[in-house]
Every structure is written in structure tokens, then in C-alpha cells.
Amino acid sequence: MSFAKQNPKIPEGINTSADNPLKEFFILLLGVFIILGTTVTLLLVFAHSLAPYIPFRYEQQLMSKYGQWTRSEPEHSAAFQDAEAAIQELGQNLALQSRLPAGISTQFQLLDQPDLPNAFATLGGQIFVTTGLLREVSSENALAMVLAHEIAHIKYRHPAQSLSGGLLVQLFLSIVTGGQNASALQSTAQQTGILTMLGFSRKMEVAADTAAMNTLENYYGHLAGTEEFFAKILGQYQQARWQALFTSHPDLSQRIDYIQARAQSLTLVNGAKPETKALDPRLKNIQEMLANNGSQDQDSSEYQGIN
Amino acid sequence: MEGLIQLGVFALLLGLGFFFGRRAEAKHYKSIFAREDELRHIVVSTDRFPPTQFMTHHGELVSGNVVISVDYFKRVSAALRALVGGRIRSYETLLDRARREALLRMQEQARSAGAEAIINTKFETSRISGGSSKGIGSIEVLAYGTALTPQAAQIKGQ
Numbered sequence: 001m002s003f004a005k006q007n008p009k010i011p012e013g014i015n016t017s018a019d020n021p022l023k024e025f026f027i028l029l030l031g032v033f034i035i036l037g038t039t040v041t042l043l044l045v046f047a048h049s050l051a052p053y054i055p056f057r058y059e060q061q062l063m064s065k066y067g068q069w070t071r072s073e074p075e076h077s078a079a080f081q082d083a084e085a086a087i088q089e090l091g092q093n094l095a096l097q098s099r100l101p102a103g104i105s106t107q108f109q110l111l112d113q114p115d116l117p118n119a120f121a122t123l124g125g126q127i128f129v130t131t132g133l134l135r136e137v138s139s140e141n142a143l144a145m146v147l148a149h150e151i152a153h154i155k156y157r158h159p160a161q162s163l164s165g166g167l168l169v170q171l172f173l174s175i176v177t178g179g180q181n182a183s184a185l186q187s188t189a190q191q192t193g194i195l196t197m198l199g200f201s202r203k204m205e206v207a208a209d210t211a212a213m214n215t216l217e218n219y220y221g222h223l224a225g226t227e228e229f230f231a232k233i234l235g236q237y238q239q240a241r242w243q244a245l246f247t248s249h250p251d252l253s254q255r256i257d258y259i260q261a262r263a264q265s266l267t268l269v270n271g272a273k274p275e276t277k278a279l280d281p282r283l284k285n286i287q288e289m290l291a292n293n294g295s296q297d298q299d300s301s302e303y304q305g306i307n
Numbered sequence: 308m309e310g311l312i313q314l315g316v317f318a319l320l321l322g323l324g325f326f327f328g329r330r331a332e333a334k335h336y337k338s339i340f341a342r343e344d345e346l347r348h349i350v351v352s353t354d355r356f357p358p359t360q361f362m363t364h365h366g367e368l369v370s371g372n373v374v375i376s377v378d379y380f381k382r383v384s385a386a387l388r389a390l391v392g393g394r395i396r397s398y399e400t401l402l403d404r405a406r407r408e409a410l411l412r413m414q415e416q417a418r419s420a421g422a423e424a425i426i427n428t429k430f431e432t433s434r435i436s437g438g439s440s441k442g443i444g445s446i447e448v449l450a451y452g453t454a455l456t457p458q459a460a461q462i463k464g465q
Binding site: 003004005006007009010015016017019021022024025028029031032176 | 325329343346347348349350351352358360361380381383384387388390391396397399400402403424
């Protein structure tokens with residue numbers, strides 16, 4: 001056997017390819033995005049159309065577990081409890097006018113967050129209102145608009161829709177990426193919906209606004225004072241235009257215009273200028289308490305939006 | 308907003324990985340080509356037994372190993388490829404470079420020992436990634452074989 005005098009020159013391009021790696025990368029990226037995007041969209045549509053068929057009592061059962069968890073909070077003052085009862089009364093009256101489907105009920109709770117004007121609806125028909133919101137309203141109509149808006153979310157099963165949609169998408173993504181397993185999923189489930197506020201889409205918000213105005217029309221016969229809360233928030237926090245693109249909430253001023261347009265068309269039909277109703281004395285009471293307690297840090301508060 | 312920042316960081320890492328990874332690769336290939344030409348006279352073979360003209364040569368173990376890291380761009384590209392399957396081109400150049408570099412280092416060791424040829428060459432490849440799936444992985448290639456040194460050189464060396 002003879003031996004070569006020297007090593008041969010290896011031809012290039014057998015074990016590697018000379019193609020630009022960017023080309024392959026972008027083709028793959030585009031393909032994956034299209035497939036993932038389509039699947040996520042399908043999952044969301046699927047969840048949104050089927051979520052209203054989830055029995056409402058499942059939501060309530062889920063929330064009752066969470067309820068035990070919140071009950072451990074310190075006892076509130078008598079004024080706070082009175083205010084909560086007043087909101088509960090107003091809310092239930094509005095719920096009667098909202099034409100809720102059979103089996104669906106609402107429950108109102110006051111949260112002691114004086115610096116955060118906010119209200120949100122979550123699973124099981126639970127609606128939370130912060131004391132900061134009470135501070136911002138001057139008439140019952142303004143408060144009723146917010147409550148009716150949240151009732152409408154419950155009516156259309158929006159919390160179930162966004163929670164199940166979010167969960168399905170998270171589940172899908174974690175299967176695809178492979179990394180996360182059950183424990184990560186659990187924390188995501190908690191984050192997405194039960195313990196935190198739910199994010200609703202613009203479409204949901206607009207639907208809730210419309211339904212809320214229907215409710216108020218039935219309840220008061222007019223829409224005077226409805227846009228007050230939104231107008232106040234706009235004046236205080238001046239939501240930037242570009243922000244509206246990124247948040248799920250419709251542009252505040254757009255919302256106000258919409259509400260005002262509807263309110264005006266109604267007044268023209270009725271002729272006389274309608275009057276707003278004064279706040280319940282129990283709510284007035286807590287408003288005064290809050291005003292005395294510390295309005296110095298009002299500017300540092302951050303508007304989170306009405307979900 | 309937070310999502311945008313995350314996306315920006317991702318794109319930055321990707322860009323850095325692509326730019327520096329590609330530069331390092333081109334440089335490495337250039338050096339590989341030059342050194343392969345330089346060391347062409349040290350014949351590397353996989354024969355298990357020395358050919359007749361080397362029967363009286365002295366045999367000695369020589370080895371060369373190299374560790375090369377994957378850049379971020381290659382890793383992401385490979386992860387995308389792993390979703391749909393197929394040739395992971397971004398890792399192919401990596402292994403090619405590592406294999407040739409390991410051979411060159413082995414040849415260099417043989418040259419400094421005064422050897423004329425290396426027989427029974429073998430390769431080992433292993434992955435070094437620190438045990439976590441998150442970190443950027445690197446590969447190690449080890450080439451080893453038996454260097455054949457003429458007796459005269461062997462005696463002179465001692």
C-alpha cells in the first residue's frame with residue numbers, strides 16, 4: 001500500500017453551503033410568523049365564539065376560591081361598608097335594566113385604592129370599583145355609566161372570552177416553544193385573568209359602551225352626565241394619541257364624542273334638558289372622607305383605564 | 308411598550324450575533340485555508356497500520372482540539388429551523404470549521420515533533436452548553452491520531 005505525498009485539497013461547498021444565512025433566516029421567520037399568527041387568530045376566534053357557552057356557575061366557582069383569599073383583608077370602616085352597599089344597590093338596579101341572560105348575576109365590590117380611579121369586571125360577574133373612582137364622579141349618572149359599562153362586559157361574557165382566549169394562546173405558545181411546562185402555565189393562568197384585571201379588546205369596549213348607554217336610557221330616560229367620568233379623566237391625564245394605538249382602550253376623546261353625540265340626539269327628541277341625579281348620601285360621605293384624608297398625592301396617580 | 312423594548316433587545320442581539328459571527332467565520336476560514344496549504348506535507352490518514360515505507364518510524368499520539376461557540380443569530384436561526392426540520396445550515400459551517408481546525412492543530416503538533424504523517428486519525432465531538440438549554444451552546448471537536456516520526460529525527464530530538 002502506498003501513501004499520498006501530501007494531503008489533497010478538499011473541495012469547498014460539500015459540508016457547508018455558500019448561501020447567505022440571512023435569506024434562510026427570513027424565509028423561516030416569515031413562515032413561522034404566518035403559521036403562528038394564523039393559529040393564534042384561529043384560537044382566539046374559537047375561544048371568543050365558544051366562551052359564552054361556558055356555564056356561568058363555573059366562573060362563579062372559580063371566583064369563590066379567589067373570594068376566600070380576599071376576605072382576609074382587614075375590616076373596613078362603617079362608612080366604607082355603607083358606600084359598598086350603596087354601589088351594590090345602584091349596580092343591582094342597573095343590572096335589572098341590562099337584560100342579563102338567565103343565570104348571570106353581578107356582584108359589586110369596593111376596593112380601597114383612593115389614588116387609582118378605576119373599575120373592572122372579572123370572572124363570575126364580579127365588578128370592582130375603586131374608591132379613587134368615587135372621588136372623580138359628581139353625579140349618580142356618571143357612576144352609573146361606569147357600572148353599566150362593567151355590567152355589559154359581564155353580560156357579553158367578555159371576561160370568560162379574554163381569559164380563555166389568553167389561556168389557549170399561552171398554552172399553544174408554550175407547547176410550540178417547548179420550554180415552559182405546567183408550573184409556568186399555572187402562573188400564566190393566574191396572571192392572565194383571575195387575580196389581575198382583564199384586558200378587553202377595543203371592540204369589546206365599544207360594545208360595552210353602547211350597551212351601557214342603552215341601560216342608562218332605560219333607567220334614567222336620558223344620557224345627561226354619562227360622559228362626565230371620561231371627560232374628567234381626559235382633562236387630568238391627557239392621553240396621548242399614539243398611546244391609543246397601543247392600548248386596548250379606544251381613544252378617550254373618541255369615546256366621549258360618541259357618548260355626547262348619542263346623548264344629544266336623545267335630548268333633541270325629548271325637548272326638555274334632562275337633569276342629573278345627585279349621588280347617594282352614603283357615597284357623598286365617603287367622598288368627603290377621601291377628600292379630607294389626603295388629596296396631596298393626587299397628581300402622582302396613574303390612569304389605568306376602565307376595563 | 309415593554310414588548311417593544313424586549314423586541315429591540317432581541318433584534319440587537321440578533322444583529323450583533325450576525326455581524327460578529329459572520330466576521331469571525333470569514334476570518335477563521337481564511338486562516339484555515341492558509342494553514343491547510345502550509346501543512347499539506349504532513350499526510351493525515353485513517354489507516355490503522357503504517358504503510359511499508361513508514362515501518363521503521365516511531366509512533367506517537369498527537370491530538371488537536373477546539374471549542375467554537377455558536378453566535379446568537381445562528382442559535383435563533385437553528386431554533387427556527389428546528390420547528391420545521393431540515394438542514395441546519397448555520398451549524399454546518401460551525402462543525403466544518405471545528406473539524407478542520409482540530410485537524411490543523413493536530414498536524415501542527417505532529418510538525419513540531421518532526422513527524423511526516425499521521426495514521427489512525429479519529430474524531431470526537433461533544434457539546435458544551437453549561438447544562439442549561441438557555442445559554443448559548445458551543446461545540447468541541449477533538450482529533451487524535453498516531454504521528455509517525457523518522458527514527459533519525461527521533462534520536463536527534465532526544
